[in-house]
Amino acid sequence: MNQALAESNTMGANIHLKSILIIDDDTELTEMLAAYLGTAEYRVKVCNDGQSGLAEAVSGGHYDLILLDVMMPKMDGFDVLKKLRVSHATPVLMLTARGDDYDRILGLELGADDYLGKPFNHRELMARIKAIFRRLTLVSNGGAIEQDLLVNSIFLSPSAQVAKVDDVEVTLTSTEFSTLRLLMLNAGNRVTKEEISLKVLGKPLQPFDRSIDMHVSNLRKKMAAITPQEKIKTIRGVGYMLMPH
Amino acid sequence: MNQALAESNTMGANIHLKSILIIDDDTELTEMLAAYLGTAEYRVKVCNDGQSGLAEAVSGGHYDLILLDVMMPKMDGFDVLKKLRVSHATPVLMLTARGDDYDRILGLELGADDYLGKPFNHRELMARIKAIFRRLTLVSNGGAIEQDLLVNSIFLSPSAQVAKVDDVEVTLTSTEFSTLRLLMLNAGNRVTKEEISLKVLGKPLQPFDRSIDMHVSNLRKKMAAITPQEKIKTIRGVGYMLMPH
DNA sequence: AAGGTACTGTAAAGCTTTTGTAAAGTCGGA
DNA sequence: TCCGACTTTACAAAAGCTTTACAGTACCTT
Structure with a gap:
C-alpha cells in the first residue's frame, strides 16, 4: 500500500523533468536563470511580475518548485506567497536581499522552504534547489519509524x-x-x-x-x-x- | 575512540595548506595580496597576465582557488575563465570593477563562484575566500546545505x-x-x-x-x-x- | 448459600534511577 | 599562558518503578 504510493511518485518524477517557475522582475537575471536551469534537468517557465506569476502558479499547471523574488512592483513576493499558500503547497525558494533577517524570517513564517540572498552564485542556487527536492522525497517516503x-x-x-x-x-x-x-x-x-x-x-x-x-x-x-x-x-x-x- | 577521529581530522587539515592562484596585472596589488594571504593559511602563486595565469592554472599544479582579474591586457579574465572551464572546475573568485552588473552576470554565467568589486578591503576578500571554501566543503560533504x-x-x-x-x-x-x-x-x-x-x-x-x-x-x-x-x-x-x- | 482460596485494585510508602545544575577539571587553540 | 568550550563530578531534587498492605472480587468447593 505504501509501496504503490512511493513507486508512483518515483515514476512520476522520472517520466518528466522537474518543472520550475521563476517569478522575478529582473529580466536579465531571469533570462540567465532560464538558460542555466534549462540546460540542466529542469523545465523552466518565467514570469516577470507577481501577478502573472501567481496566476501561472495557481492555474497554469503543476510546478515542482517556485523561485520567487521578494522585491517586485505591484505584487511583491510575500503577497504572492501568501495568496499561493491558500491553495498550494508548492515548494518556494525565495530570493531576498542579502542578509536581510526580517525578510528571511517573514518568508519562513509564510511558508517558504528556503531563501537565497542576492546576489547569489549559480552553484549555490543549484545546491539549494537540489536540497529542496531531496528533502521532499525524504519526507514523502517517510522514515521507517514506529507507527502511530x-x-x-x-x-x-x-x-x-x-x-x-x-x-x-x-x-x-x-x-x-x-x-x-x-x-x-x-x-x-x-x-x-x-x-x-x-x-x-x-x-x-x-x-x-x-x-x-x-x-x-x-x-x-x-x-x-x-x-x-x-x-x-x-x-x-x-x-x-x-x-x- | 573519539581521540583518534579528532586527531586524524586535525592532521588532515594541517598537512597541506590551501593554495591560491592570483591572476592580475596590477603588480602592486598582487604583491600586497601575496604577502597578505601568504601570512595566513594559504600557499600563494602570482601570475601577472592572463596567458601565463591560464597556463599555470591548467598545467602548473593543483589550486584550490583562483583570484581572477577581469581587466587585463592580451587575454582578459573572461577569456581565461572560459578556457579554464573547458577542463577545470577550480573555484574562481573574480575581481571586477565595482558595481558592474554586466561583468558580474557574465562572470557567473561562465562559472565564476563569486565576484568582488575593486577596490576591496582585505577583510571582505578574506570573508569571501573563506565563504567559498566553506561552501565547497559543504557541497563536497554531500551537498548538505543547512537551511534556516x-x-x-x-x-x-x-x-x-x-x-x-x-x-x-x-x-x-x-x-x-x-x-x-x-x-x-x-x-x-x-x-x-x-x-x-x-x-x-x-x-x-x-x-x-x-x-x-x-x-x-x-x-x-x-x-x-x-x-x-x-x-x-x-x-x-x-x-x-x-x-x- | 456459605466459606475458603487465590487473584485483583489501588493507596501509600520505599527504593532506584534519572535529571538539573553549580562547580571543578580538562583540553585545545590564540 | 590564558581563555573559552566541553566534560566530569557531586549532590540535591524529581520522577518513576516496585513493594507493601489491605480491601474487594471472582471462582471453586462443600
Whole structure:
C-alpha cells in the first residue's frame, strides 16, 4: 500500500523533468536563470511580475518548485506567497536581499522552504534547489519509524511520545506508554502479564510481582479522568486486554 | 575512540595548506595580496597576465582557488575563465570593477563562484575566500546545505551561525547550536540522548555521561533569559523534545 | 448459600534511577 | 599562558518503578 504510493511518485518524477517557475522582475537575471536551469534537468517557465506569476502558479499547471523574488512592483513576493499558500503547497525558494533577517524570517513564517540572498552564485542556487527536492522525497517516503496507532479513541504517537484519549492529551510515563502500546497492538486479544513484563520491563514476571498491575491501574486512572468508558479489561489469571471499540 | 577521529581530522587539515592562484596585472596589488594571504593559511602563486595565469592554472599544479582579474591586457579574465572551464572546475573568485552588473552576470554565467568589486578591503576578500571554501566543503560533504529554521519563535541560521529567540539574538557555542538544530529538525518529536551524542558530539553516549544534559541545561538557561516559555521538554529515560509551538 | 482460596485494585510508602545544575577539571587553540 | 568550550563530578531534587498492605472480587468447593 505504501509501496504503490512511493513507486508512483518515483515514476512520476522520472517520466518528466522537474518543472520550475521563476517569478522575478529582473529580466536579465531571469533570462540567465532560464538558460542555466534549462540546460540542466529542469523545465523552466518565467514570469516577470507577481501577478502573472501567481496566476501561472495557481492555474497554469503543476510546478515542482517556485523561485520567487521578494522585491517586485505591484505584487511583491510575500503577497504572492501568501495568496499561493491558500491553495498550494508548492515548494518556494525565495530570493531576498542579502542578509536581510526580517525578510528571511517573514518568508519562513509564510511558508517558504528556503531563501537565497542576492546576489547569489549559480552553484549555490543549484545546491539549494537540489536540497529542496531531496528533502521532499525524504519526507514523502517517510522514515521507517514506529507507527502511530489509533484504537478505540486512543491515539498513540511514539515519535512524539504523546497519547490522546478522545483527542485529549494524556501524560504517560514511558513504561505506561509501552504497556499501552503493547495492548493496542493486540487490541481485542488478551495479553499475558508475563508478556507485558518481558516486553515492557525486560524481565520475567516474579512470583509476587504486582508492578504490572500497578502500571495498568495507573493507566486506567489516567484514562478514567477523561472518559468513563472502560478501555482495558482484566482477564483474571491471565492478563489484560484492550477493548477494540 | 573519539581521540583518534579528532586527531586524524586535525592532521588532515594541517598537512597541506590551501593554495591560491592570483591572476592580475596590477603588480602592486598582487604583491600586497601575496604577502597578505601568504601570512595566513594559504600557499600563494602570482601570475601577472592572463596567458601565463591560464597556463599555470591548467598545467602548473593543483589550486584550490583562483583570484581572477577581469581587466587585463592580451587575454582578459573572461577569456581565461572560459578556457579554464573547458577542463577545470577550480573555484574562481573574480575581481571586477565595482558595481558592474554586466561583468558580474557574465562572470557567473561562465562559472565564476563569486565576484568582488575593486577596490576591496582585505577583510571582505578574506570573508569571501573563506565563504567559498566553506561552501565547497559543504557541497563536497554531500551537498548538505543547512537551511534556516524557524520553530516556536526560535530562528536558527546555520550559514550565519546565528540564533534568535523572539527576535533577540542568543549567543550559542557550536555544540549548543548543533544540539538546538537537531531538536528543531525534529520539533514535536522526541530525540534520544544517544542520537544527540552521536550526531552532535560524534561519539556514542557513555554510561554515566552527563554532557548532553549540560548542553541542554545551558541552552535552556540562555533561552530562559529571554522568554519564560519552556521550549525544551524532558522525556525521562529517553531524551528531549522541542515543543513545536 | 456459605466459606475458603487465590487473584485483583489501588493507596501509600520505599527504593532506584534519572535529571538539573553549580562547580571543578580538562583540553585545545590564540 | 590564558581563555573559552566541553566534560566530569557531586549532590540535591524529581520522577518513576516496585513493594507493601489491605480491601474487594471472582471462582471453586462443600
